[in-house]
Amino acid sequence: MNSGALPSPANLTLRDTVTADDVTVVRQLVASTGFFSAGEVEVAVELVTERLHRGPESGYLFLFGDCDGHPVGYVCYGPIACTVGSFDLYWIVTRQDRRHAGIGTFLLYESERRMAATGGRAVYVETSSRPQYEPTRRFYERRGYRQAALLPDFYAPGDGKVIFAKNLLSRPASPAP
Amino acid sequence: MNSGALPSPANLTLRDTVTADDVTVVRQLVASTGFFSAGEVEVAVELVTERLHRGPESGYLFLFGDCDGHPVGYVCYGPIACTVGSFDLYWIVTRQDRRHAGIGTFLLYESERRMAATGGRAVYVETSSRPQYEPTRRFYERRGYRQAALLPDFYAPGDGKVIFAKNLLSRPASPAP
Numbered sequence: 001m002n003s004g005a006l007p008s009p010a011n012l013t014l015r016d017t018v019t020a021d022d023v024t025v026v027r028q029l030v031a032s033t034g035f036f037s038a039g040e041v042e043v044a045v046e047l048v049t050e051r052l053h054r055g056p057e058s059g060y061l062f063l064f065g066d067c068d069g070h071p072v073g074y075v076c077y078g079p080i081a082c083t084v085g086s087f088d089l090y091w092i093v094t095r096q097d098r099r100h101a102g103i104g105t106f107l108l109y110e111s112e113r114r115m116a117a118t119g120g121r122a123v124y125v126e127t128s129s130r131p132q133y134e135p136t137r138r139f140y141e142r143r144g145y146r147q148a149a150l151l152p153d154f155y156a157p158g159d160g161k162v163i164f165a166k167n168l169l170s171r172p173a174s175p176a177p
Numbered sequence: 178m179n180s181g182a183l184p185s186p187a188n189l190t191l192r193d194t195v196t197a198d199d200v201t202v203v204r205q206l207v208a209s210t211g212f213f214s215a216g217e218v219e220v221a222v223e224l225v226t227e228r229l230h231r232g233p234e235s236g237y238l239f240l241f242g243d244c245d246g247h248p249v250g251y252v253c254y255g256p257i258a259c260t261v262g263s264f265d266l267y268w269i270v271t272r273q274d275r276r277h278a279g280i281g282t283f284l285l286y287e288s289e290r291r292m293a294a295t296g297g298r299a300v301y302v303e304t305s306s307r308p309q310y311e312p313t314r315r316f317y318e319r320r321g322y323r324q325a326a327l328l329p330d331f332y333a334p335g336d337g338k339v340i341f342a343k344n345l346l347s348r349p350a351s352p353a354p
Contacts, residue, residue, distance in 0.1 A: 043258055081220050084333040122330065149326030151342065153299065156261040165328065 085121035129160035262298035
């Protein structure tokens with residue numbers, strides 16, 4: 001868990017505004033991974049269009065990472081309705097040719113920092129129990145998430161849903177200023 | 178689990194169309210219970226407006242129970258995006274002065290029947306772990322739901338989320354015709 005500023009990957013700039021161009025940006029970023037089905041890509045895109053139509057009231061907050069003016073990753077998260085301080089992490093994607101450079105970790109920690117700064121107590125993320133998602137599950141586990149639930153066969157027969165949770169309050173003491 | 182027709186409570190007629198009037202219908206039904214917060218009432222209403230704007234594509238299916246032309250309860254459910262045959266039960270409400278007459282049970286079983294008829298394998302419902310919700314949890318447990326997960330402090334400190342699941346495939350053999 002980061003507390004305060006974290007060194008950013010080289011040349012990465014953050015942007016939390018969302019424009020109509022981001023419909024294409026998100027579609028291309030998600031599709032670049034080769035990991036998600038066409039239906040899943042459309043769900044990711046749907047969250048952008050929801051946000052464009054309804055603004056932050058949609059509950060979908062975005063953080064884009066740009067390198068030299070080109071989007072290389074994004075995270076979509078938001079407060080969960082009817083909860084006090086619980087957030088969902090809906091999507092986190094790094095462009096396929098920019099993986100393993102710390103971009104996803106940076107986007108994750110920065111979104112957690114922003115959640116905590118607006119009263120976030122915990123963040124939840126859902127993923128698949130399939131072997132293909134083992135690296136995804138490791139990604140979260142290594143960043144302070146623990147498995148909170150497993151719903152077998154949720155996505156499809158043999159494809160369960162794993163819910164990970166991270167406590168945003170149990171952060172280490174801040175470094176001296 | 179019902180299989181096929183179930184005797185309907187006296188004078189109850191079902192309706193799965195949604196009109197603009199149902200914004201008020203849902204608000205009044207949910208508020209009548211005295212059980213939900215103002216914010217929760219608005220979330221219930223939001224699902225109706227979503228449905229009115231986007232049609233069944235919204236993923237929100239409704240089943241209203243009317244007695245003598247007056248709405249006395251409703252259930253809102255729908256297929257979960259990116260799953261094969263998983264459904265969410267979002268809301269089930271009986272008007273306060275018509276409780277304990279089997280209306281909720283009838284609406285629940287009828288919605289389950291419709292889910293199963295369109296490929297539903299399982300239905301999930303989320304509720305609170307607070308003592309106030311003990312009757313709600315018993316309602317589901319007595320109708321074939323089992324606790325699949327508990328996320329402590331999800332809704333608020335001391336207010337966890339319980340996820341119940343019911344398998345729609347393990348129905349008893351249909352009675353002889």
